[in-house]
Amino acid sequence: MIWEVFRQEESGEYHTHCGNVHAPDREMAKQFAAIQHGRRKPTNSLWVVPKAEVGEIDADDVAFGGTTDKSYRWATTYRTTGEDAREVVESEDEQATAEQQRGDA
Known part of the structure; x- marks a missing residue:
């Protein structure tokens, strides 16, 4: 048995x-x-499970995360024009800078 x-x-x-x-x-x-498996690397605990008891759910069975459009939460979603949109433009710039920094890290 595996x-x-x-x-x-x-x-x-x-x-x-x-x-x-x-x-x-x-x-x-x-x-x-x-x-x-417990002696080669530092180990706190092991779980040992019959292979037949391990269940799998894959993308064919269910849609995982990202199914709801929540793009309204990000300033980069909105197209900005006019004087009233200055705050949104600044926020968009901050968001772009933050994304770039995350990519650099």
């Missing part, structure tokens, strides 16, 4: 998939996981 192994490096962090082990039962799978 068991998927998820490793947590430090307490409070997410568990990430690090591989799998082949074992006849849960106890052997936990021992194999500790030997194969």
